[in-house]
Amino acid sequence: MSEFKKVARTDDIPVGQVRGFEIGHDRIVVCNTGQGFYAMIDECTHQSLPLSEGRLKGNVLTCPHHGAKFDVTTGAVTHPPAIVEVDTYEVKIENGELFVKLD
Amino acid sequence: MSEQVRTQNEELNLIGQDYESRYGFHDPVEYFHKGAKGINHEVVEMISKMKKEPRWMTERRHEALDIFFEKPMPRWGNTKLLNEIDFDNIYYYMKPIEDQKDNWDDVPEYIKKTFDRLGIPEAEKKFLGGVSAQYESEVVYHSLQKDLEDMGVIFLDMDSGLREYEDIVKQYFGTIIPSNDNKFAALNTAVWSGGTFIYIPPGLDVKAPLQAYFRINAENMGQFERTLIIVDKGSRVHYIEGCTAPVYSTNSLHSAVVEMIALEDSYIRYTTIQNWSRNIYNLVTKRANVYKNATVEWVDGNLGSRLTMKYPCIQLLGEGAKGEILSVAFAGIDQHQDAGAKVIHVASNTSSRIISKSISKDNGRASYRGLVKVHKNAKNCKVSVECDALLIGENARSDTYPTMEIDNDQVKIEHEARVSKMAEEQLFYLTSRGLSEDEARLLIVNGFMEPFTKELPMEYAVELNRLIELEMEGSIG
């Protein structure tokens, strides 16, 4: 049964930035695009390296290792060398706190 | 965040600035006549101007150059040889044709000897020896061209491809191998010149192999070739590049990029035989995207160069897609053939096969580096990998570094590798039947390579066999 787990406070993640979190067994990256907060698995589908070290521009997160780009709202690949989309997680904000629904 | 990543992010921010105002340019032809070596934004701007490229390509080149500067050298592989590359001491553009002189004397002895033994005609010798600008078989080339044109096949050098089919090139260029993929892909994207552009329209079975041999001239002598091959739905083509005869080049760094797209139900076979002279570092990135029910085969022969690093890659993106990589490497004195294969299964019901055969002789070193990756939503995939290495001589070296990353349980993955020297029993059997030891060894090596040679068009197979004979005799290198 999956439920929402508290991950951080929204002010932990400034606009235009991303942060990586380890929650139990899961590693996720949370992005603040300015339009909203989005969560994805913290693993680039190219060579499984952490996305949380990457750079966010608008809705697009660039993996710093080989330049693969992903749309954080859907997980879709927008630039190679990644060819498979990244899993995304549902995010909920309540009273300045950020919750993520993990499987 | 690591220091490296932070710096990388900062530098990425500078890309896209206005290059003309930053670097200030002069007349290209005059610039090149000065004979400058080394790589910088001015050189890149000149290359693009000389070719009269569209602005988007020029910008791609500049962006790629920044990525090249900022990426470190690979920390794996033959780092000793790699770090010998002196980037500032290389010419990154082709010299104008008028400058070609008849320097037959400069061509190394072993190359000239091999030509003689292989029976290469006089005209070809000059071309392969880099002393002649044009391959003197204009007539043959032109008649081939006409037939293809009539079929609707587009088979041009890459510069012409960009000029005449800009839309298609723009749609696919860099979509499989982006500049950021690795340091040498970035370098190639910045300074590429020559290479092949092929587009096969849907529903066409191109029976005769397309051979680069007849199309290239000295200008496009493979230093930083960029190749883009697109085969549309249901079509079939076989492309062959390189040749078994040794090719001499004074440019010591060769870094090519090949991108291939096999659309639904298509078939592409890409055969390469590389026999660069022994002063060359040959670093190639080759990758194909294969769609539904399509098939791509890489047939890759590595005989020459001082160091070759090449791992043809197949990405199976559509259901029913198939990939096969057949690789052969011969590492003789002081050579390192660092070859391999990569297969990535993204779609379900895909299958792939990798067969790698290598021979190391004297102090040669042959390495196999491979990757088999099955993504988590790819069900019912079958993969088989077979690596065989033959060692001849007490200082020969063989390495095998295969990686398998499997994220779906409905798969069948098999990998096997064997390393051995020539079996005493085999040698004994043959010599006891009247063959000399040399003849026996040659027969065993030919038998070992047979799965590869039988896939080549006849004239290549014959030449390859002759070349192996020379290698075994020790008359080369």
Added chain:
Amino acid sequence: MTTEQLKDKSEMNYDIKELAEDLTNGPDWLTDKRRNSQKTFNDTPVPRRGAHLWRYTDPYQFLFDRESMAGTEVSANHASVEKAAIRQFEENNTSCLAIDLSGREIKISGAENLKKDGLIVTSLSQAVKSHPEIVEKYLYQLVGHKTGKFEAMNGALWHDGVFIYVPDGKQLEKPLHILHDAGRENSSSFPRVLIVVGKNSELTVIDEYSGGSTDSEKGSSYSNGVVEVFGDNDSRTRYVFLQRQASAIKSYYTYRSRIEQGASMLTILLSFGGALTKQNFSITLNGHGAESTLYGLLFGTDHQHFDNHTIHQHSSGQTRSDIKFKVVLRDKSVSTYTGLIRIENDAKTCEAYQENRNLLLNNGTRAETIPELEILNEDVSCSHGATIGPIDPDMVFYLTSRGLSKSEAVRTIVSGFVADILKLLPEDLRQRLSGFVEQRLENI
């Protein structure tokens, strides 16, 4: 569920600032080794994620704030585990039992009996005083301060360990049992084992690692252990590494063995526990005619992550090695295996084989395998193979059509898969392991 910001983790300072007094009040040579290890640990950067051997495992998982991991209670199940071990000893199934409580206390039963034959089983702290020449000759020789960052962590911080010495010409029939307890949540331990087997001698050791945090919500626990084994000419050593730790512990283990002329080494690596375990097993064949066999078996469940690295290093000619590494995974467990066979240029007429077979019991598991070969001369016979796949559906069909239920069929097939490794173990251990396998097949 604990949440940690990854940025904080990578920006923390993990340096070993001071070596506690009880670590530096031994002989000078030992203190020097510890200090060198401390320096190496502090000066070596954390391996890059993505570098060889760290492709799938995050190195920061093995770094922790030692001050908050200073718990001193034994693990919750220790009493029962210890009881079972003592019963084995009392029933004469093992000749000696050494119990290591996170290096704080080493209790040994049965050493007196062995002493008359010259065999020594004692704590390292004791051995440093009673047999200084032997300990100084061997300790840190295979896993020294230069080996690597994490090995250096142990090299500086190991508290106490177990020392086993078998003089020349002695054969110990019954196995020797070492049981390490890793404590509870919020604790850390640095087990250290040194085994020296003399010429023509024989020894079997069962090195069992148990305990650790059972609940990550309450806190993690960490273990970083080193085992060095020396087999002199014509010796025959059997070493069983049994890792059956609790579900929330993160462990890093380094085992290095060196065998001389004519010696044989059988290493059995059994790994069932832990949240995250990285195990490095390396055997060097250092004399003509030496032979090493390594069998590995791991069974992952839940979210377990196993990272194993094996090396068979042939430094001498006419040596033979063989590795059979079997992995069974279910639920969302992950296994990474890198196995290297290296045959040096002057090691002629060697034979080396390696096989890694991975059985995936459901979708959601992940297996990575990288069998590597580095062969520097032609006079070899060398091969390796790897397979990854689910249980053969034809096999399941065959068994169910003969009356077995699906889960009985799966049990039968998995038991068959692990049988060749289990049959190498002493009877009581084999039964225990069959029990572990059974347990892990529940609800399949």
